[in-house]
Amino acid sequence: MRSQFSRRDFLKISGGTAGLFATAGLFRGPIKGVEPKMVDTRPRWVKETTTICPFDASGCGFICYTDSAGNLTNMEGDPDNPVNRGSACSKGASLIQLHNNKHRLEKVLYRAAGANDWEEKSWDWAFGEIAKKVKASRDSGFVAKNAAGKTVNRTEAIASLGGATLDNEECYLLSKMLRALGIVYLDSQARLSTASSLEALAASFGRNAMTNSWTDVSNANVILDMGGNPAENYPACFSHLGEAMGKGAELISVDCRLTRTAAKAGTFVAARSGSEIAFIGGLIKYVISDIEAHPANYNMTYITEYTTASMVVNSNFKGPADLDGMFVGYNTASHSYDQSNWNFTKASNGEPVIDKTLTNPNCVFQLLKKQYARYTPEMVSATCGCSQADFAKVCAFFAATGKADKAGAIVYAMSSTQHTSGAQTVRAYAVLQMLLANIGVSGGGLFALGGESNVQGAADNGVSWNKLPGYLSAPNEDDTTFAAYASKAGDQSAASLLKAWYGSNASSSNGFGFGFLPKTDNNTNYSYVNAIKQMAAGKIKGAFAWGANPVVESAAAGQATQALAKLDWLVVTDMFESETAAFWKKDGVTSQTEVFLLPTACSYEKEGSVTNADRWIQWRNKAVSASGEAKSELEVISSLLSRLQTLYQGESGLNAEAITKLSWTYSTNPSAADVAKEMNGYKISSLQQLESPEDLRADGTVACGNSLYIGSFTNAGNQMARREQTGAFHAGGLGAGR
Ligand code: SF4
Known part of the structure; x- marks a missing residue:
C-alpha cells in the first residue's frame, strides 16, 4: 500500500527539525566573511517512467526521473510494484549508474x-x-x-x-x-543456474516455473531456506519472508555459510556445500515414517487424491534400493533409461490402479519409502556434516507444515541448482512438498531464486x-x-x-x-x-x-x-x-x-x-x-x-x-x-x-x-x-x- 506520508511532508518536517536544532545551537552559524548561499540539491524531473530492475529475477519495479532536457536525474524503487514496494537494494540503488556512466560503450x-x-x-x-x-x-x-x-x-x-x-x-x-x-x-x-530447476518443476507440476508469487511467501508458517540466502541475493523478496516472520513464521537456514539470512533465522544448520539432496532425502524419509505413524498430522486427502502416492506402478519396476542406486532399464552404452517398466498398472477401465491405504508395496508411496529408507539421520549427518540433533529439529519444524491448516515454503538458489544433480535436488524438494500438501496453498510451495533478470524469459x-x-x-x-x-x-x-x-x-x-x-x-x-x-x-x-x-x-x-x-x-x-x-x-x-x-x-x-x-x-x-x-x-x-x-x-x-x-x-x-x-x-x-x-x-x-x-x-x-x-x-x- 502506498504510504500516506509524502516526501514533501518529509521535507517539511525535516526542515522544521533542522530549524529546531539550529535554534538549540546544535548547528554552527554562518562562517564570518562567507555569504550564506542556499544550494538546492534535490533532483528535478518532468517525466516519470517505470521500468524493471535488470539485476536479478525478483522483478523489482523502479521509476526513472528525467528532466526537461531528457537527462536522467534520479531513479527510485516503484512504491506500487508488489515485489519491492518502493524499496531498492544496494544493487538496485545503483541502477542510475548504468546510464550515467563514463565507461559505457558508445561506438x-x-x-x-x-x-x-x-x-x-x-x-x-x-x-x-x-x-x-x-x-x-x-x-x-x-x-x-x-x-x-x-x-x-x-x-x-x-x-x-x-x-x-x-x-x-x-x-x-x-x-x-x-x-x-x-x-x-x-x-x-x-543453463548455468535455473535450467535444472525448471526441468524439475515442469516434471513435478507441469509448468517450468516456481509455484507461487514472491509476495505469497509472506503467508508461510515455516520457511526452509536451502542455501538460497535471500537476505543478500534477493533482498526485495526477503522483505516478504520478513513479513511472514513478523506473523510468527519460523525461518530455517541450511547453508554452509553463516549468511545474513542465517543470522535472521530462528534455526541455522551448517551443512556441507552440495549436500542439499541428502538433507532433503532425510526429510522425506522422516515425513514418510511420520505419515505412517501419525496420519492425523497430515493432509491425507491431498496425498491420496491429488498426488500419485496411491498409484500402483508396474510390478517389473525396480528402483535404487533394488539396483544399487539405479532404476530399471538403464542402458550403459547410451547412458539413458528405457522407461517402459516405469508406468502405472492400469485397471480394466484404463485408469491407474489406486491404493488409498498406501500399503500396496508397489504404490508410489511405498516405493518412495523403500528408496529413501537409507537416508537415516546418521547418513544425513555423515553426508551433510550437521549434527543429528540439528537435523531432527528441522524435521520437526518442517514436518509440522503437513497439517492441513499450515503452509511451508522451500526457498533455494544456485547452491541447489548449479550441480550435476540440480534437477534431482529440486525434484526432491517437490516430492517433500507434495507429501506435506504444501502445494496449492497460500504460503506453501517452491520458491526459486533466479539469477539474471530474464533467466525465466x-x-x-x-x-x-x-x-x-x-x-x-x-x-x-x-x-x-x-x-x-x-x-x-x-x-x-x-x-x-x-x-x-x-x-x-x-x-x-x-x-x-x-x-x-x-x-x-x-x-x-x-x-x-x-x-x-x-x-x-x-x-x-x-x-x-x-x-x-x-x-x-x-x-x-x-x-x-x-x-x-x-x-x-x-x-x-x-x-x-x-x-x-x-x-x-x-x-x-x-x-x-x-x-x-x-x-x-x-x-x-x-x-x-x-x-x-x-x-x-x-x-x-x-x-x-x-x-x-x-x-x-x-x-x-x-x-x-x-x-x-x-x-x-x-x-x-x-x-x-x-x-x-x-x-x-x-x-x-x-x-x-x-x-x-x-x-x-x-x-x-x-x-x-x-x-x-x-x-x-x-x-x-x-x-x-x-x-x-x-x-x-x-x-x-x-x-x-x-x-x-x-x-x-x-x-x-x-x-x-x-
Ligand atoms: S532485489 Fe534484485 S531485482 Fe530487486 S532491486 Fe535488488 S537487484 Fe534489483
Missing part, C-alpha cells in the same frame, strides 16, 4: 586478428562483416545429414551464448534467427538448445516429419509456431516448414558447457555472446578464455567492455580471433518485457536514449538477420530457404510491441490477437510465437504494460513540472 569496436587494440567502426561495416563471417562459418560447418543418414540441416560451427539479460522480445527474435541459421549450440545463462522463449519457445521440444534426428514431431510436441502449438516463423511459406503441404528447422542428434549435448568445450576443440569457429560473459560466468574462466582464443570470430553485445570481449588482452593469451564488440542499450534505454522468477511478465518502458551509437539487441538481431537474408538471396547456400523464407517483416529497428504481438499470436485471416490457448489451431490458420504467452498482448492491448505512466506516482512529489 562499435573491432579487434582485428592478432591486433593489440580496438578500432572504432561503423554499424554498417560491422553488420556487413559479421553477416559474411556467419555465412562462411555456417556453410562450411553445415551438416545436412548426420552419421545415421537422417536429415538434420544444422551447422555445428557457430555457437550462441546468452539471452538472460535480454528482453523477452529480443530472446524470441534471437531464438527465431538462430534456428533459421541452423545453429544448435545455443544456450542462455539459464530466456528459457520461456526458447533460447535453449533443447527447447523452442513455449517449451516445445527442439526437434531431433528422430523427428523426420512434421507429423512425427507434432505427435510429441502438440500439433496446435507446433503448427502455430511455424506459421509465426515461416508465414505463407509454412503450409500443411510442406509440414509447415518443419524441414527448415535444425535437428539435434540423440544423446548429444549442445549446451552452454559443451559449446565451450567444442570451441576449445576447434569445432566451433564463430560465436555470439549476447550480454553473456563466459569468461566470468562459466565454471572455468581459464577454459573459457582458451576456448574463445581458438575462434575465428566472436561477436559480443554489451554495455561495457566485458572480460569476454577483452579476453585477448589477458596476460599469456595468444589469439587470432576477430572480435566485434557491439554497444547495446541498458534495460531502461529501450522498451520490452521481462519475466521474473515467478513468471510475472512486466513491461519496461524507455526512459532515456542510450548514449552514443548503442542499439538495442532487438535492432542488432533484426539488422543482422536482414543482412543475412540479402546475402543468402544473392549467393545461396545449404538449406538457404530456412533463412530466405523466414518471415521477417519487422523493420531493422522493430518495435518491441510488434514482436510481442507475434509472440502472443493472432488469427491470420482477421489479424485478431489470440485471447486463450484454446484459440490455437493445427490447420495453419493461426500464428503464435509462444503459446505460453497467449494473453500477454490481446485485442485490448499490451497486457504487460498496464502499469500507469500518467498521474502522480508520488503524492506531493518534487517534480519540476508539477
